[in-house]
Amino acid sequence: MTLTDALALLTPAIPDGTVCIHANGHIGRAGCAARDRDECFYMIGSMGLASSIGLGVALAQPRRRVLVLDGDGNLLMNLGALATIAAARPPNLLHVCFDNGAHASTGGQPTVSDRVPLDEVARAAGYRFVGRVETRAALAAEAPAFLAREGPAFLLVRIAHAPENMTARVRRALGVPSVSEVPSDSEGAR
Amino acid sequence: MSGSLPADHFVDRLLAAGFDFFVGVPCSLVKTLLVELERRGLYLGETREDAALGMAAGAYLAGRTPVVVMQNSGLGVSLNALGSLHLLYRIPALLLVTWRGYQGEDAPEHLVMGEVLPRLLEVFGVPFRAPPPEALEPAVDWAAACIRETRRPVALVVRPGIFE
Numbered sequence: 097m098t099l100t101d102a103l104a105l106l107t108p109a110i111p112d113g114t115v116c117i118h119a120n121g122h123i124g125r126a127g128c129a130a131r132d133r134d135e136c137f138y139m140i141g142s143m144g145l146a147s148s149i150g151l152g153v154a155l156a157q158p159r160r161r162v163l164v165l166d167g168d169g170n171l172l173m174n175l176g177a178l179a180t181i182a183a184a185r186p187p188n189l190l191h192v193c194f195d196n197g198a199h200a201s202t203g204g205q206p207t208v209s210d211r212v213p214l215d216e217v218a219r220a221a222g223y224r225f226v227g228r229v230e231t232r233a234a235l236a237a238e239a240p241a242f243l244a245r246e247g248p249a250f251l252l253v254r255i256a257h258a259p260e261n262m263t264a265r266v267r268r269a270l271g272v273p274s275v276s277e278v279p280s281d282s283e284g285a286r
Numbered sequence: 287m288s289g290s291l292p293a294d295h296f297v298d299r300l301l302a303a304g305f306d307f308f309v310g311v312p313c314s315l316v317k318t319l320l321v322e323l324e325r326r327g328l329y330l331g332e333t334r335e336d337a338a339l340g341m342a343a344g345a346y347l348a349g350r351t352p353v354v355v356m357q358n359s360g361l362g363v364s365l366n367a368l369g370s371l372h373l374l375y376r377i378p379a380l381l382l383v384t385w386r387g388y389q390g391e392d393a394p395e396h397l398v399m400g401e402v403l404p405r406l407l408e409v410f411g412v413p414f415r416a417p418p419p420e421a422l423e424p425a426v427d428w429a430a431a432c433i434r435e436t437r438r439p440v441a442l443v444v445r446p447g448i449f450e
Contacts, residue, residue, distance in 0.1 A: 115347075115348075117344070137347060139371070140370070140374070141366070141369070141370025141371060141374060142336070142340065142366060142367050142370045142371040144336075144337075144340075145336060145337065145339070145340030145343075145367060145371060146340075147340075148332070148336075148337040148338075148339075148340025148341045148343075148344065149340045149341070149343050149344035149347070149371075150344060151340075151341050151344060152307075152309075152340065152341035152342060152343060152344020152345040152346075152347070152348070152352075153344040153345070153347055153348045154344075155307075155330070155341075155344075155345065156307060156344065156345040156347075156348035156349060156350045157348040157349070160348070174334070174336075174337055174340075176332070176334055176337055177333070177337055177340075179333060180330075180331075180332055180333055180337065180341075184330065
């Protein structure tokens with residue numbers, strides 16, 4: 097499952113009026129392409145702070161649903177936010193972390209999320225709900241339920257970091273004899 | 287030592303000026319102020335100053351006028367948030383920054399930031415005042431007006447001895 101796949105499954109299920117705070121990097125770009133609305137805020141800097149911004153919105157407008165679209169690199173840069181969110185317990189705050197185990201937009205340098213399960217970190221911090229999905233089918237099944245949950249709720253969506261598959265896709269589109277896609281090493285595996 | 291500015295008066299002044307969201311990381315120079323904010327259920331403590339700025343930015347998106355309380359050591363932590371969030375997106379906040387290292391009299395870890403604090407705020411284009419105790423309350427109205435006019439962060443620098 098790529099980030100685009102995941103967003104294609106998740107974003108249509110987001111109720112209108114939900115504030116979406118997108119982390120910087122690929123998440124904001126892909127999120128904007130998937131479903132842009134006036135309630136969407138896209139960060140291009142201040143890595144790590146999407147969760148804190150979401151908490152600020154959630155506390156300032158308690159009746160408004162707020163969804164943070166975060167990444168593993170972002171989350172690791174501001175782990176304290178998990179504690180602050182869990183302690184504040186905003187029932188209207190949902191937190192999705194797209195975890196590809198890499199800083200994708202700076203060249204795919206690995207993060208430590210393959211060894212440090214961020215859903216377990218959120219659970220230990222005290223989020224009311226914590227889930228983890230690793231396949232398209234699991235995300236499709238969980239998305240509507242997750243988006244209706246009482247917060248703070250955390251969903252880790254394991255996605256592939258496989259920019260090389262874009263090469264195969266473009267070559268296919270241009271009629272170039274196909275090369276086999278690099279198998280996703282993340283689909284169904286931690 | 288009893289402070290020369292009663293914290294409850296100062297909080298009243300902040301509220302009267304329209305500030306209605308308070309987040310931060312503590313400093314001993316504003317201990318009584320934080321006690322008063324917490325007593326009124328207005329304050330949420332963050333883990334880091336840049337995260338506090340993130341919360342403040344979210345609160346502003348949702349219609350609040352935020353105050354971020356921090357020690358000047360935390361201003362160093364905050365610079366990226368100021369540069370690539372608040373100044374970039376024109377999101378204002380009142381930064382209530384304590385001045386550890388004031389006039390070179392403090393623990394060693396505060397001396398560098400204490401010396402460069404005014405210049406650092408200038409470099410980042412953050413309008414600020416560092417008033418004596420009797421002028422801090424009136425400066426709140428200046429800060430509120432500055433925020434309304436510029437939609438940028440402004441700072442009130444809290445010298446030692448004002449709230450302690």
